[in-house]
Amino acid sequence: MSAGRLPVLVTGTLAVLIVAGALADPVGFFALYGNPGRFLPATRWQAAPLAVYVPLLLAGTAWTARTFGGLPRRQRFATVWGGIVLSALVAKTAMALVATVPSLHLADVVWATSYTVPKAALFALLPAAASLLGRAPAPEPAPSAQAAWPVAGVVTVAVAATGPWVASHWSQDLPQGVPSVAPQAGPLGLAAGLAVLFLALARTQATFGRRARNASQAFAGAWLATLWAGAALGLVQTAVLCAMDGFGGPLQTPAALYVRVCEGVALGVMFGWIAGLVATRRTASLRSHTRMRRTAAGVAAVVTVGAVVTAGGASGAAAVPSGQAGGGLSPLRAVRGDRPRIVDAAGRQVLLRGVNVNQLVDFYTEDPKVPSTRPLTEDDFRQMAGLGFNVVRLGMSWSKVEPSPGRYDPSYLARVDQAVAWAAKYDMYTVLDMHQDGWNNQPTPAGTSCPPGTSKMSGYDGAPAWATHADGAPRCQFTGRDISPASDRAFTNFYYDRDGVQTHLVKAWAMLAARYGGDPSIAGFDPLNEPGFGEQAPITSTLLLGRFYDRVLRAVRAAESRPHLFFFEPSIFWSGTGFDAIPRGAFRGDPDLVFAPHLYAESITMDASLGLPPATTIEHGFTQALRAAGDIPVWNGEWGYWGEKPTVQARTRRYTAQEDEHRIGGAFWVWKQACGDPQNGHGPIGGGFNSVECATGKDLPRDPVAAEELSRAYPRAVPGSLTSLSTPSARRLLLAGTAGKGDCTVDVWVPGDTRPTLTGGGVTALTARKTPGGWRVSGCAAGRYRLTIEAR
Known part of the structure; x- marks a missing residue:
């Protein structure tokens, strides 16, 4: 098969898989395009997959096959496969931006494409294999080797510089110290994450840079190199998490690897165009270089404008109202920070x-x-x-609160x-x-x-x-x-x-x-x-x-x-x-x-x-x-x-x-x-x-x-915050805490009929009052306190 027909074969193979997946997938959960209802689109979000996602995916696949179809067979499969995955993620981002107008923040939307990675990787295998049917062309003269370090350096600087606005949207659920590109990883975690990204991208770009024969291959190859670098970062994150948490259940590590690698690939989608822009500067063809630089600049403008407008929102500690509520139960508030907790109006942890x-x-x-x-x-x-x-x-x-639109049922309420x-x-x-x-x-x-x-x-x-x-x-x-x-x-x-359904629940x-x-x-x-x-x-x-x-x-x-x-x-x-x-x-x-x-x-x-x-x-x-x-x-x-x-x-x-x-x-x-x-x-x-x-x-x-x-025994409310708590048995309780300003009253539940024995330090006026089913222990705590309660 001639190289000119190769994009048709590869794209046609993927199109057949898309249709077959949509028909075979019973819940629309596993296919690249899921349509379990088998109906014509009735809303923007239903039309976006057909009007935006599928066409862009097929167009990207055709461009990938045309761009990399000239590579030797041993390189062609992996590169075309990666290009189809990249096309799927970019197409999913475009679809999401169209479907969710007024727009969600671009960085979040790109991050949200991460779970498309496994499906795209699976569906891309057969089209990538079809690309091997093309004849291997005569070798082109190899351009001068591209330096990988500048590409890796520019991308890493871009990631670090956009941390407060863009990179912070990744790895939000990781503890401090795990290598990450997000500022919330702390100085050491951030430095380690950027170092991993830099080294991994330098290595992957060295591989893809050697394959590039023109500006198109340089741009796409550098973007793919960034995807692989993001996946490497996810692999390192998983290894560190396993060292911290152990391996747990049989699927714990594979599940963590799935999340981290998928998220890393999405990070590569977000920043890979920068690598492509840098890589095109070293191609031999001025015409191709100019055309690709304009394309890359257009992508950069879209990504930059969308990414900088990101979600704000501080998460400081809540101001705790002073004073005890008058009678009955005390209103509750939250305290955010290093010791997040629920507190009552007197500042006691509840x-x-x-x-x-x-x-x-x-x-x-x-x-x-x-x-x-x-x-x-x-x-x-x-x-x-x-x-x-x-x-x-x-x-x-x-269904009972609002049995008909806008009418609330007084008898149910x-x-x-x-x-x-x-x-x-x-x-x-x-x-x-x-x-x-x-x-x-x-x-x-x-x-x-x-x-x-x-x-x-x-x-x-x-x-x-x-x-x-x-x-x-x-x-x-x-x-x-x-x-x-x-x-x-x-x-x-x-x-x-749709039809204001969500608005009704908001009003309810x-x-x-x-x-x-x-x-x-x-x-x-x-x-x-x-x-x-x-x-x-x-x-x-x-x-x-x-x-x-x-x-x-x-x-x-x-x-x-x-x-x-x-x-x-x-x-x-x-x-x-x-x-x-x-x-x-x-x-x-x-x-x-x-x-x-x-x-x-x-x-x-x-x-x-x-x-x-x-x-x-x-x-x-x-x-x-x-x-x-x-x-x-x-x-x-x-x-x-x-x-x-x-x-x-x-x-x-x-x-x-x-x-x-x-x-x-x-x-x-x-x-x-x-x-x-x-x-x-x-x-x-x-x-x-x-x-x-x-x-x-x-x-x-x-x-x-x-x-x-x-x-079992537990502290219903204690001054300040708890620092340790354990119940070796249902009627034996050990706790420690640090009291703050406000009400000093300790309130502890202990089950059973036997009067509990109370010991501790930093707690005065300890008493136990009998209530139905058990006892309510109270006292006044100050500073650092500890309490042991036991009822045999």
């Missing part, structure tokens, strides 16, 4: 520990004779208080009011959670034929029918309820605010903030449970989810009478795999943020549903959450659900030990689960912390280990 309540959630009911929820009564809250809980994460359903009042009566805070599972509560319609690889699914809970735009995509699940074409499409339409939150914004017993607002990743992750699952949080936060802050905690969750992909970036946006600058992931490692995560070993362990899940949060407090919105005894008991103990070690709170899933709850299935027992025998309706005994661990 650990929020309790349980999820799903008894107001609008679940799908398969059989009217078998209810999907159990009644919620005051006795539920009395029992929770008897276990020492000080928080309830109360699930609400958007009255039920929420009553639950909040009962919690406050028993000295418990409430986190208001807009709950959803699988987007809405509709099951797979009768007569649906699910695509191969998927299956019919039950309905669950969430959005009202009027807010569901699935565009005919099948309601069929892949591995579980959270991945289905219908819910992915509905989530993506939500993120793009403004209504709720006005209703509860003056209530100190409301710990805060959790705007959306386990947000779906949509069809364009991580553009949808980080950038557009962050845009939604921006809108909700503005609406909440404008409506409430004083600031409440804002519990923001990562996408379900984070909770389902243990890795993904957290949402980005202006909301990150708010002082009262709390990062609220669901730490289900070794439980109901995606690896478990696929029958794979854990991608992350319970212990490493905490490490990842704290790193992702940075200077933001962490609170685990859901945990548990580990399966059968004795595995569940051992994992429960491991989880609670981590919760204590890291001095954070969380809410167990779930208080009660009805026999008709779609998450329970129609079995003989309704699960949850309080199980029920379905045939008789009789409550069953609680799991003794779960009951012991959930009701």
